Amino acid sequence: MSFQAASSPLIVQTGEQEPSALSYTEMVEKFAQTTLKTKLPWFEEEQTFTGIKVTDLLKFYKIEDVTSVSFLALNDYTATTKIEDIYSYEPIIAYEINREKIKVRDKGPYWLIFNLKKYPELDNIDFHAQMVWQINKITIHSKHDSTKT
Structure with missing residues (x-):
């Protein structure tokens, strides 16, 4: 495993609970991998992406009444x-x-x-802005927490 993979945990905050960290290895071992091919506005050609579904992450944390999920980048850019x-x-x-x-x-x-x-209907600025890169933290919001988006 590379140094970067070992040193880049994904922090997950669920409501008012203590944040937890998921390593790259844990993501690969604990979740089903999903691969998709798509063209994004930042590339001239289609790219193949592999990762985990956000829905699988929500199931893993067993948070009920989820209202939204925020993604925070290394540069503090956030989208919900x-x-x-x-x-x-x-x-x-x-x-x-x-x-x-x-x-x-x-x-x-x-x-x-x-x-x-x-889903070509998503190819617009509103959804482009939600495709956060360099994510280092995810916050799962539910009707029962007091965290704000």
Whole structure:
């Protein structure tokens, strides 16, 4: 495993509980891998992304009444996705692009990806803005917590 993979945990905050950290290895071992091919506005050609579905992450943490999920990047950029869109479009938290671990300089270690090829209606600025790259923290919001988006 590379130094980057070992040193880049994904922090998950669920309501008022203590944050937990998921390593790359844990993501690969504990979750089903999902691979999709799509064209994104940042590339000229289609790319193949591998990662885990956000819906699988929500099932793993067993949070009820989820309203939205926020994704925070290394540069403090944050975007929030409504739970309806997460279930309708099943975005993934990608950790590989074209079968290679995503490096920080290439928008890694984790990148929220919507499948614009499968759902062309998402190919607009609102959904582009939600595709946070260099994710280092995810906050799961529910009706029962007091954290704000």
